Amino acid sequence: MSNWKGRLAAGTVLGLALLAALPARAQIPTLGDTSDMNASTERKLGERIARELYRDPDYIDDPILDEYVRGIWARLLAAARTRGELTAELDERFAWQVLLGKDRSINAFALPGGWLGLHLGLVSVTATRDELASVLAHELSHVTQRHISRLMTQEKRQAPWVIGAMILGALAASKNPEAANALVTGGQALAMQNQLNFSRDMEREADRIGYGVLTQAGFEPQGFVAMFDKLQQASRLNDNGSFPYLRTHPMTTERSADMQSRQQLAARQGSPAADLVHAMMVGRARVLSNPGVDVLRGYVNDSRADAAAPQALARQATALYAAALASAKLRDYPAARKLAGTLADAVRGDAEAARVASLLAAEIALEGGTPAQALALADAPPTARPELLFASQARIARGRPAEAAERLQTWVALHPRDAQAWQLLAxxxxxxxxxxxxxxxxxxxxxxxxxxxxxxxxxxxxxxxxxxxxxxxxxxxxxxxxxxxxxxxxxxxxxxxxxx
CATH class of the missing domain: 1.20.58 (Methane Monooxygenase Hydroxylase; Chain G, domain 1)
Incomplete structure (x- = not known):
């Protein structure tokens, strides 16, 4: 396996950067697609880069977080189709997949051919799913507007595959500059790197179209404004490497003011109800984003310290979820089960949140060596991926592999790109x-x-x-x-x- 902190350190920065250096459509009127690259070539280039991301140890296929992000992503794609931003050709030819990385840095990036990368560090700092959706909508708009291929059209002297290598080089730079220098060498490469910053027009275009996609999908426009505020505050601090997103998507007062004015023009919806599912996903992202033993213990201790203090339900859900999962990672299964039970009681009135809490309990049971309990918690009809995968693991552990194989075979027939399901079927x-x-x-x-x-x-x-x-x-x-x-x-x- 390659190391994302080495070979792919380049991609994170350049993935975002590639989407930036292109002549974007002005706010009004739009300038049209000026790309000479066809969709098939762009898809193949994206697959070359995605192949490296899959090999990296920071890549994570987490059924619960993946299902949550895919749910948001599917709504945004549907909205882009409705608005006409996502054409039939791109819809058919591009991958439209989001790959998760365990990195704690605040980053997300779009790649050629409809591939997107999302660091768990970014998920962990969002307060609502609207904020997360705003980032995904922005990145989606870079892809639908063909910003990457338009950059490559500018650089006609560079073969697409050379540019692909540069993307991998830049994806490495946010974590290991030495590795990036080894991949991106020579005068032409340095000139290319200098170009790979999003133009102001491109950023405005992605903001404008992303905002429309976000609201069309039913998310609150406040998500864009809140995320802009967070990133703008971070941009005022010294860059310590935790916010690579800021280097390729620089925050400007103009962009922030534009989003605020758009939000003020939107209809006021009142105070939204607490999003307990998102709160738990934040807790999960924090635990899975490569923390050490001391950090895991800190999540457990934080939940104990807050146990007697009054706090918002969403904050409590985040703390309890993180503490339960952290206890399981520390192999303190009695504590993990107790915390998961407390979480289940706290979110009982929310059906969607109760399901997520039950999945956590099933996961803890699997890791703790009690597959019968895991099967009882996750043995729902195999139409949802987390339940299918957890129940299949439990059936195999209980000596019932034929039942697991039957359900998994049906699943992979419908979802042939589900590597984890294929591995369980094996x-x-x-x-x-x-x-x-x-x-x-x-x-x-x-x-x-x-x-x-x-x-x-x-x-x-x-x-x-x-x-x-x-x-x-x-x-x-x-x-x-x-x-x-x-x-x-x-x-x-x-x-x-x-x-x-």
Missing amino acids: RAHAAQGQQLRAIRAEAEAQVAHLDYEAALDRFKAAQELARRGTRAPGDHVEASIIDSRARQVESLLREQALQR
Whole structure:
């Protein structure tokens, strides 16, 4: 595995930066798409970068946070379609996926082809889902307005794949400048880096369109204003590396004033109710964003200190959730179960929040070695990903892999890019002695993460097993599927070689 703090340190900065250096549409009128790059080429470039992000140890596929972010993202995409910002061609050809990173820095970035990166550090500083949605809407607008490809059109002397390497170099720079210098060298690269700052017109365009998408999706416009205020306050402080977002999305008084005026023109909605789900997601993001043992203990101690103090329910939900999950990470499962129970009691009146609290309890039960309890908590109809994955782990642990495999097989048929589901399916098949199917599922997990070389290795291993082994009933069909998939992946590898 590569190290994001090395090889990809470059991407975080340049991913945001790439989206910035392009001639943007002026506020009125818009200037139109001036890109010469077609959507297919941009998608392939984005996949090349996303492949590195998947390999990085900071990448995290957390079912609970991923489902929460995807829910916000889906609403924004639907709004962009309704408004006509997301064209049918881009909708079909681009990936439109958000990848989560465990980094504690305040950052988010868009990449070519509809890929977005989101650091848990940014999630952890938001007070509402409207604030988080405002950042995602802004990044989405950079993509729908083709800012990246328009930059590349400016730099016609640079091949797209060279620019892709520079993106990876810049993604490394926010964490390891030495690694970035190793990736981005030479006069042309330095000139490119100097260009990769969002132009003021581009920022205004992403603000304007992002604001429209945000409100069309039903989020409060105050989210944009509140996030601007937080980032503007941070920009007044010395940059210690915690806010790489500010280097590529500089906050200006003009931008902030524009958002405030737009918000004042919007209809007043009154005081929103406490968003307990978002409060718990903030607690989860804080615990999962690479904290040390002392930080985890601090979350537990904070919940004890506040236990007797009156506090808003949302703040209490954040503290209890973080303390329960931190206790589980410290392997203090009795304390984790007790805190999770207190959390469940506190949010009982909110059905959505109660579900999230129940999922936390199931997770703690799994980690604490009580899969029967986890199954009881998460054994809902397998239409929601967190319940499916937790219940599947519990079934495998309880010696019921066939049940898990049946549910997972149905899921991956509908969601073939779910690597974690494929990996669990491989475990379920292996537990039943179905080695051919297990190896194929491992290969499909690699395909989902765009690692076609590793996937082909597994497909070939499955082919070898099929040639020399005694096939179980139904394995002749599986072997045929494996042969077909191996040919498809070989074709993808040849295409990658041509790109290089």
